Amino acid sequence: MLEIKNLHANINGKEILKGLDLVVRPGEIHAIMGPNGAGKSTLASVLSGNQAFEVTKGDVTFYGKNLLEMLPEDRSREGIFLSFQYPVEIPGVSMVNFMRTALNEHRKYNKLEPMSATDFLRTMREKKELVEMDSNLANRSVNEGFSGGEKKKNEIFQMAMLDPRLAILDETDSGLDIDALRIVANGVNKLKRTDNATILITHYQRLLDYIVPDFVHVLYDGRIVKTGGKELALELEDKGYDWIKKEVDGE
């Protein structure tokens, strides 16, 4: 579904991604790991259409369509979902209003009628249960005053509502205590199907105890330098990133 070829991207004139290749097929879970500054979050930002990043070279297609030419909202409506590392607080916009607008924009894009109020509220209730989200949170402004854990649960809740074909989880495990981590991971696992895929971006192996990846990639200095199975993550946890750096820099 997703093909990334030789992707180069800059921020403020500094090259961060330096020829990244990745192929994701339906049903797969990919973990992208790597040391700080390797370009993990840049990859997530570029895929979601963040204007702060400039793509200088390479192609990204999503089900054959040129992703890089799409507006951020169209990428979402095509089925790409980014769970933000730092979810944004939007004072004054209620979760209900935000989610209803988003969901109905998705439906409009797919030539469906807006969802009825009753169906919408029922769907909200079901999906909130999935991440054990406090029902009061839905009546509050988007992420405003939410704790770190609540914000991340809210990301997975939104993912459940929008039912993406490809979910990119950027450092979803950062700042979570063990209970919140379990709930978030549980939510992701329940949303897993054979026709959707997940990219987990993470610094630590911890999340992979709960969500088992099919592939583990090591991102270093703007490129994927090593790919393996889930055992690669354990090896990284054990040995750190230095041996990879040595391997690559020694080339």
Added chain:
Amino acid sequence: MEQQYIELYKQHHESIKEHSATVMNTLRDGSFTLFEKLGFPTSKLENYKYSDLKEPLSIDYGLNINRVTIPVNPYEVFKCDVPGIHSFLFFVVNDAFYPVNEPNNKSLPNGVIIGSLKEIATTHPELLKDYYGKLSTTKNDGLVAFNGAFAQDGFFMYVPKGVVLDQPVQLINIMRSDVDFMANSHNLIILEDGAHAQLLVCDHTMDEVRFLSNRVTEVFVGENASYEHYKLENTHIKTTNLSTLLIDQKTSSTVLTNVITLHNGVTRNSIEIDLDGEHCETRLCGMVIADKNQQVDNFTYIMHNKPNCNSNELFKYVLDDNSKAGFTGKILVAKDAQKTSAFQINKNILLKKTAKMSTKPQLEIYADDVKCSHGATIGQLDETAKFYMQSRGIPEAEAKLLLMYAFTSDVIENIRITALQDRIKILVEKRLRGDLSKCEGCIICQ
């Protein structure tokens, strides 16, 4: 431009007085002398720095000194489109209180008197004499002085001790004329100790001529009384709306004002609060949505004269096109007003580079044990929030709209009349979408 009005007064002061009331006439010549000295305010004055009134004041307006009846029945032409508001409804047509249409007004609680200032000044002079002009004559202000010289009538409300008005009172100012027209009206509102009232003032224009209204409202809020004043402006681009709201608060009283400008020409709101007793609560809120060449200046002045009072200000502006606006938050904390807390926030969004906002906190603090803070921001919409919404599939235009709407939401929350709050939410959304946000009951007010 002052000269023509000075001549007018000199020639016609007898007629002006003849068609007004003694209580009002007593102060008239004094106000005129002050106006002769001050003239109309210009932007050279510190308090009028952000008001550019030169052009609107240069128009040759007609005045209705001889009180010729204006052929309009507001009870027939005006249908308020705030569903379910259940208010006591009154009209001032131009500058004259319109006779009350009894069947349309449910009986007011015992002792409450609402009516024409001119009439009640004649029939109950004892009610007014301690109040009329008490605040306005202390102001060294050309517009207020002009009003004192020319105003012949207005809206009067008296709520006796301990009486609670459980429904809002609605005052509709309607401007109706075939020629360019000026209206000066004086409103007087008295809440005795422990009384409670909510007043909603709506400004509407009916004809496409140039209008200028110069209104002064004096409000006296007794001990433990609470008063809410909402002003909703929905007038046309050729209207100049000059409004001075002067409020005196006694011990432990509570006041909320919320001035909302959705559509206008040139607007100047002066709100001055005299905290004349301890333990007063004051909240001033306001919102402006302006585009084209609209101008809005909100000038606020809170005088903390006594200790232990709290004041809060929250003003938000969304400015587009060539609109120009100002906010002044002047606060005085007198030497003995210890334990004062005064907070002030003014936030502004400029949607185009051509829009202009000026904002000025002005704190004069002479006491040493006070908590005061002020904050002002002028900026654009939050790009990270916009991107977050887009990343959920919400198109950019819709995301911007939601953010602008959210930006104004805390001002809307400070409307404590539920039906009005619901209606304002819809009007603001329509306004932000660029749809006509006029009240349905208004014949012409685009």
